[in-house]
Amino acid sequence: MYLKSVKARGFKSFARPVEFAFEPGITVVVGPNGSGKSNIADAVVWAMGEQSPSAVRGATMQDVIFSGSDQMAPSGMAEVELVFDNSCGTIPLDFSEVMISRRLYRDGDGQYFINKSGCRLIDVGELLSDAGLGRDSHSIISQGKVDAVLEGRPTERRAHIEEAA
């Protein structure tokens, strides 16, 4: 079970479609300040169903839609697609690859898809839970947040273990 690819379009600084293909093992992403590295992490967190705009550094959820540059008009929609390798059968679906996608339009209208077929947020949550990925994304450590686990109360730290358990 691993994350095979991340596609983004109209998501934050990824106005044009991009695709990252990942392998098992260690992938390192480098680039200058402001180039879009953390936006990849945001894309994954967001596609997994994140409901809080501040978790992707926005004030409203529409903040994740490409808002334009000097040379390019704003996008009308943000879309991210994650493909998981499921050859180990961890997700109880009869597919060797499982795709999760999410869209958001400027008017706030949004959709979720599993294998390109529309679904509800709760379906995405259950699928991820089967995959061993909690809804609170404890496996994604955001920039500047590595200390966060030390700052919470001892009871908050429980959540990390409960999610994994």
Next chain:
Amino acid sequence: MYLKSVKARGFKSFARPVEFAFEPGITVVVGPNGSGKSNIADAVVWAMGEQSPSAVRGATMQDVIFSGSDQMAPSGMAEVELVFDNSCGTIPLDFSEVMISRRLYRDGDGQYFINKSGCRLIDVGELLSDAGLGRDSHSIISQGKVDAVLEGRPTERRAHIEEAA
């Protein structure tokens, strides 16, 4: 007007007396993780009269007293002494050097000194204010705190300018 030296004894990891001599211009302090670099900044903030233990990363003010190591017993007192060059006469005292010191004992008893003569916290505050150093140490940017000025409300940012004004 510049900071000429910082002496510390029994303060955090500086169990034995140390003295840093500073010049005008740029001084760079380097060293491995946990070697004591940020403790120097804490020593300066503390000697200037900081009242909040959390500003020097402690839960109680006694946390700044050297609490012992495998090889060395805890100290009974923390002491920091700052010497300012006053040849420009910025501080209205007839001295070319002005010394501020602070002591704290395990029982919580503490003292302030100007030129080795006991004084009150408020005297230290007034002297620093004459020197152009506000009580809130806006000229000391602590580790991990550089973003703090962006996170406050717009009205909190005023304080930075009001202190300088």
Next chain:
Amino acid sequence: IESTFNATFEAVQQNFSEVVSTLFPGGEGRLTLVKPETDGADGVREDGGGGTDDGGGVMTEEEEEDAAAGISIDQRGIEISVKPARKTVRSLSLFSGGERSLVAIAFLFAIFLARPAPFYILDEVEAALDDTNIDRLLIMLRSFQDRTQFIVITHQKRTMEVADTLYGVSMGADGTSKILSRRMNGDDAELSGVETIGD
């Protein structure tokens, strides 16, 4: 759920001690279950025992049994205690920036070793670490790479060394992000529409 938590916690406890001795050579680390804070504070002021970050005191064996008998155990929090080599145990708030990062990373890895998630994304977790500690972290990451997938975001050259796959991203002249290059195990694969580095 309760016994799952306890079983998981025991494994995490074990792992934490081991990971700390690797990231803090000569040091020791320990996780403990503690009563929840009762005063509504963030727990810092209840630091009775020293060498721990906060939390309402450690439960004795008897107390644990009492709790098991009637009181809800699953309100207990997790107290983190670390003693670096040569230093005495003290509140985590007094630890240096780099030391705190290492403790947090140790906690995360301890959970990972007990119950690996399919993938982890680490965004600049080594920002506060000096080169020696970055190396310790990278050696550890390498030892895990057969078990789980890691996506590591960094601006440090040193970290690039452990990549099986390396992606470069860049802000284009048109104000949008693009993939500049991708290298897998030594082969460079330049992607179409890519400008030269250092545009």
Next chain:
Amino acid sequence: IESTFNATFEAVQQNFSEVVSTLFPGGEGRLTLVKPETDGADGVREDGGGGTDDGGGVMTEEEEEDAAAGISIDQRGIEISVKPARKTVRSLSLFSGGERSLVAIAFLFAIFLARPAPFYILDEVEAALDDTNIDRLLIMLRSFQDRTQFIVITHQKRTMEVADTLYGVSMGADGTSKILSRRMNGDDAELSGVETIGD
């Protein structure tokens, strides 16, 4: 006090724009006085105009005069707005880690240029910056060094380059900190009782 604030603020405003154009080449920055937030929120949700961090909207000339006439101006907050090259203006929360550090540093330097304090202590302010931006910061620091004293704490080699005086600190075998070395303008001064580096 009020006119001192206004005079200072105008100088800071001017400096901020200049510093931003240096730290963000091709970019622009602006400070604005804004009405205090009335809803008790931290202001983020009132982000009406885009390209600003938060804050209740910009006052017009007329509003400023009204305020001068009767309403307390000195409750107004400071709104920070930055447009990096090629990008459009947006909320500061969406800026990258390095970009946010640069904006904060620009604000600090803008105040410094208006009313220098006798000394500044900067503790690892460049942690999120890539090498290019560290260089911009260091060039700027160097240009200030005749005006004020800077004590810069870092674990980055690059930053060591601008030192007039360089101190090395180290944790000794006895678990206490010691000064390992001091170098001033090229002369090495080893201090007594010092062990060799790399203990």
